[in-house]
Amino acid sequence: MKGLWLENQQLKLRTDIPVPHPPPGEALVRVLRAGICNTDLELKRGYYPYIGILGHEFVGVVEQGPEHLLHRRVVGEINAACGHCRFCLSGQPTHCENRTVLGIVNRHGAFADYLCLPVKNLHPIPDNLPTDIATFTEPVAAALEIQQQVSVGVDDRVLVVGDGKLGQLVAQTLALTGCNLLVVGRHQDKLVNLEARGIKTGLADAVTDQAFDISVECTGNPEGFAIARRALRPRGTLVLKSTYAGNLSLDASSLVVDEITLIGSRCGPFPEALQLLATGNIDVQPLIHGCYPLDDAIFAFEQAQHRGVLKVLLEISH
């Protein structure tokens, strides 16, 4: 089969990859559409060691698997858990000690004709949900993880720092809580998406006082972190939603004096994400920059790295 292979920070479109045989408990999924995420760009830059097929945001059709999923369109949770470690047994499979992660850790990903995932990771897609839109299930779930970790209410002043792919989804999901929300970014044209949905936006220098109860860092750069930190009131909460290249330097004493909480946030709930996409309560269509066939995957990657480009999709099959 065909697949986009990463090795030594080089992407290569290979056509000699064998179609995988799903082990017991796993399904074989023919990939329809997949999205390029910042994590993919970071893997290519060599921030984490990974060799194999990239890609973890996808929609596919089950070709081998249990009856109730066969020939259905599905999305899939990316952490494949062992089921018997202390984290699995305590209901936290995304933190399984022995996990593999689709296209990220020891498991071939979605930028290929086929992938395998545990059957329990797969969620059928409602018939009315277009494939392009459903491709956003994984990042929307990740955005929803914030609300699993931090209580966000109508009285809370919440700041989202970053107007990229992740910031856009985080902002839309937080807006549904009715909180007092501000999104700051660097790109007026990206902020317009959010304003069209009634979300208040501003440029980064719009944050002038330590008034926010919660801030969410979605830029992955130290400047974004500094804005998110500066915006918080004492005893406020800073959610780290982005990974960072290298170490982050911070004023730990000010965290102590102001009793700030910092919380890292990763993968979230798929069922809720699918429901939000299916009901149209969040709108990801404006975030799609373009869709390219797998044959053009290397070009698509280049596009995705350009400043100002939001989501780039790969069309793998029909």
Added chain:
Amino acid sequence: MKGLWLENQQLKLRTDIPVPHPPPGEALVRVLRAGICNTDLELKRGYYPYIGILGHEFVGVVEQGPEHLLHRRVVGEINAACGHCRFCLSGQPTHCENRTVLGIVNRHGAFADYLCLPVKNLHPIPDNLPTDIATFTEPVAAALEIQQQVSVGVDDRVLVVGDGKLGQLVAQTLALTGCNLLVVGRHQDKLVNLEARGIKTGLADAVTDQAFDISVECTGNPEGFAIARRALRPRGTLVLKSTYAGNLSLDASSLVVDEITLIGSRCGPFPEALQLLATGNIDVQPLIHGCYPLDDAIFAFEQAQHRGVLKVLLEISH
């Protein structure tokens, strides 16, 4: 009156300081005993700008104030709050936007014959509680703040990093929760104090696995932070109890991947601290290295800076 004055990182024992006149709502307190804290040492090193009388851990006798406190021994909460800002109005006076802090921010401290504090900050000391012991009320309260912020139960594995003054108090207060506690430090002689109270201790390299639910950083140095971080299971909580000189460099991506919570922790509840000291549920006597008259305050400071020295007290009056 006499007082230990800090200016331009120089300590000076002055005898020409006027006895303060308490403004409305404040009391005049004659200081009996005061403790030298790491924050005092850091102020002297110039980590924060401060000019004036140092000291914020004290026991004194009210000389001017309301009837119910007059001539009684008291301890005092160190944050003098305005009473009308949004933090005061929301019941968080320790984060008052306009606060002064005894011997730390814009308010003369306790290493002097007299000090002033708001009446509402003062707590009478039970008659059976010796003055030396009551001097520990402020740091014991700070240790108890952890339990105000983080739920600590009998099923939790908790690591305290640091066997100094703060680590000793944090360990003793956490031990009262019945949690599964380990304290690591560098000084076998200091760890012995804790072992004598039935608390499990080890040297820093005793932490080998990511198994702790909660870790508390009490060293204020990056090595201590690294141990506290490394010890945590995914979704664990790291309590920052110490301030740091300069910035701290950390792997923010790993906080995201492991969904770690970092929480800064400062001043805590005085009534609970007084009660623990009065009932003997925590024992601070072994932590007292020595007690010096105010005339020897500069020598006492030198003592307090020596490696391995725990609490140094100043005897100001009888």
